[in-house]
Every structure is written in C-alpha cells, then in structure tokens.
Amino acid sequence: MIDYNKILAENPVLESERLVIRPFFMDDVNEVFLYASDDQVTEYLTWSSHTDLAQTEKIVKEVFLGKPGVYAIELKAEQKCIGCIDLRLCPEHDKASFGYVLNRKYWNQGYMSEALQLILNLSFTKLQLNRVEATHFVGNEGSGRVMEKCGMKYEGKGSQEVKIKGNYYDVIRYAILKENWVSLD
Template sequence: MMDYNEIIKENPILESNRLILRPFSIDDINDVFLYAGDDIVTKYLTWPSHTDVSQTERSVKDHFLDKIGTFAIELKAEHRCIGCIDLRVCTDDNKANIGYVLNRKYWNNNYMSESLNLILELSFSKLELNRVEATHYVGNEGSGRVMQKCGMKYEGLGLQEVKVKNFFYDVVHYAILKEDWINAMKVKNL
C-alpha cells in the first residue's frame, strides 16, 4: 500500500512561476492574521475571525506547523504567506479533499487556481490518487470558479448540508478524476 504521508513529506515544496507552496513556519503568523482576521475572508470558514494575533499564533502552532498536506501559499514577489491550501488524503478510497483560503488583497489574480493546479499535479502525478474533491457553500461562487478553472466538474448540491456560525449552508460539490486530469494535461501540452 502506498504511503501517502511519506510522499507528501518528500514533496514539501511545490512551485509555480509566481508561487511557492511550502510548510508553514512561525514567521507566517502576522501574514496569516491578515486574512484570518478578515470577516469577509472567514465568512464561509468554520472558525471565527481572529481578533488578536495570539489566536493566530495558537492556530498556526496547533493546526499548520508540521501538518502533512497543509501548505502555506507564498507569493514569490513579496516573500509572504498569502493563504493556505490543505490536501486531506483518504487512503481507503484513493482520493483527497481540498480546502483553501486566500488573503482578500490577492483575490482575482488566479493565485488560488495556480495553487490548486500544483496540488492536483501532486495528487495525480506523485500520489497517484484516483479522485480529488472540493466543496464550497452557496454564496461563495468565487471558490467554485477556482475549481472549474482547474477542470473540476460540478457533481451536485447538498441542501442545508452544513451548519456554520449558526447558519445552514447549501454545499456545492466538485471533483476531478485522474483520467480527466491526464486528458486535460494532454490538451494543454498540444
């Protein structure tokens, strides 16, 4: 059986022209606070906005540092963490689920699509997963556009599927299969 965690550990840094996906460090706390404290960014996240940098420090230490599959998104031009992308592998089903967040200052620049494409390449090329899934809540269609840009297909809508911050959200489901990703890569390289 493939050791997914070991493969992710062997590939701790993923890089594109503009971005580096890398492990979080304690030096990222102030950058993380910039988006973790923004109510617009955290509206669709399960945790409340941070009101103090000490909350962010605790969160980074408890949930980001040394967590396999959790990548800081670093903008090369600024040498700063502008977001997070998380790959959660389900070994029994040879698939993964992805979650992400991005500092609002950097929205609409294709940074998240670029990050997701790096994660999809890791997922299908190195981890040899069969399927990668992601969801977003109705109202957060920008997140769905990221998924679509990366070749993920709409699979359905779960009505009032989750309760976040005392509000029931409909959840939009997307996924991409390895064979579809390979075919899309062939088309890109023509």
Template sequence: MEIVINRNLIFAENQYLETERLKLRPVTLSDANDMHEYASDEETVTYVFPIHQSFKDTKESIANYFMAAPLGKYGIELKATGKFIGTIDLRVVDQHNIAEIGYSLNKAFWGQGYVPEAAHELLSLGFEELKLMRIFATHDIDNPKSGRVMEKIGMKVEGNIPNARMWKGKVVTDIIRGITLEEWRKLHS
C-alpha cells in the same frame, strides 16, 4: 496484488513546491503576522473558518492545525516579494484513494489566479505522485467565487447538499465539485 503507496513519504518529499509565481511550503509561526492580516478580516474568512479575534488565535491556529500535522498543508508565498498570502491543503482519505482540497487567500490578492495556480500544483501532486483516483472540494452555495476557482482547475459539479451544515448561525447548502484521474489526464494530455 495491491500496490501500497506511502503517501506520508510522498508528502514529506514534496513539502516545498513551486509554480511560476508561487512557493508552496510549510506554514510556521513566522507566518503569523501575514496570516493574521487576513484571518482577522471577516470578508476573507466568511466561508472558511471562524475569524481570528486576536494574534494569539492565529498563532494557535498555526501550531494546532498547520504545524501539528504539516503533511499536505502548504503556505502560499509570492516568489516576487516573499509575502505569505494564504494556505492550501490536500486532505487524503487513504482507504478510498481520494482527497479533498481546501484553500484560503488574503482578499487583497483575490482575482489574480493565485489559488488556481497553487491548486493545479496540488492536483498534479495528487494524481501523478499520490496516485489518487478523485480530488474534490466543497463550497457554500453563497460563495460562487470559490466555485469559480474549482471550475478553473477542471472540477465539475457533482452535487448540491441542501441543509448540509450549520455555519456561523446559518443553514448552508454545499456544492461538491470534483475531478477524476481520467478527467485530469484528458485535460493534461
């Protein structure tokens, strides 16, 4: 008999997560100023999403993506200051028992281990509570910093996809990295 897992309920019960330095919580319109700070910066969003040309773009993004379907999507807030510095999400594909993780961080906070810290918490939720068998992520071959984050959380290269997509007028080769439940357990036993 197959065990049915209500993943929406699990996400609903885990909308607020904490790590040593971070609060992971729903994104709201009150985050618009902090999000616009990085979403309007080309270097920060080069590989992630189209640049926000206006404050209205940021508010629409929050309403249409984060608030319209909030489960599995988190704002990254620094505990020490309350500053909203980025987002991270876990997009579950129920029928395949897998999920994709994605993230974006204000460049002023790059290189301080915040994304691996937040991602580790979501991997834990994914494997321990959501009972996923694999979590993966994709990054542009020209964005090795994102790949480094994935390495830090135990993800291994699963493949390269040449001419995977067009992004901002450029042909992109994507690198897929992933971690299985078994690999996660080995790292945390």
C-alpha cells in the same frame, strides 16, 4: 499500499511561476492574521475570524506546523504568505478533498487557481489518487470558478449539509478524476 505521508514529506515544496507552496513557519503568523482576521475572507469558511494575534499564533502552531498536506501559499515576488491550501487524504478510497483561503488583497488574480493546480498535480502524479473533490458554500461562486478553472466538474448541491454556529448551509460539490486531469508536467 501507498505511503501518502512519506510522499508528502518527500514533496514539501511545490513551485509555479508566481507561487511557492510550502510548509508553514512561525514567521508566517502576521501574514496569516491579516487574512484570518478579515470578515470578508472568513465569511464562507467553517471558522470565525481571528480576533487577536495570539489566536492566530496558536492555530499556526497547533494546526499548521509540521502537518503533511497543509501548505502556506507564498507569493514569490513578495516572499510572504498570502494564504493556505490543504489536502485531506482518504487513503481507503484513493481520494482527497481540499480547502483553501487567500488574503483578500490577492483575490481575482489567478493565485488560488495556480495553487490548486499544484495540489492537483501532486495528487494525481505523485500520490496516484483517483479522485479529488471539494465543496464551497452557496454564495461563494468565486471558489467555484477556481475549481472550474482547474478542470473540476460540478457534481451537485448538498442542502443544509454543513452546520456552523447554529446555522445550516447548502454546499456545491465539485470533483475531478485522474483520467480527466491534464498534468502540468
């Protein structure tokens, strides 16, 4: 049996040309608040916009710090956190799902595709997963484009699959198999 947490612990930092994918630090709280408090950023997320810095500090401390597979997306040029990407493992099926969020200032510049490529590479080369999947809300086509750019394939629509704040939302499902993955190595 593969020890996924050990592999994640041995690979805490992933790098591309422009990004460092790394663990969160409490020093990231201000940058996290910038995107977590932006209603446009959180419109298609399962959580509401943060209303104060204390809320963000609590989330970073309780949800992000020291959690294998939860990464800050750091822009090398600015040396600051511009978003988050996390890998949610399902060991019994050799698969994972993921979620991500990015500061609006950095949208449409290829950063999220670059971060996702790093996560997919980790998933298939180090973790030896067979499948990685994700969903996005109908209306958030930008997220679907990120997945498609990374080689993920459309698998269908889930009607009223997610309930948030009393409302049901449709989702679009994408996935990629190890056999279809083109490695970065």
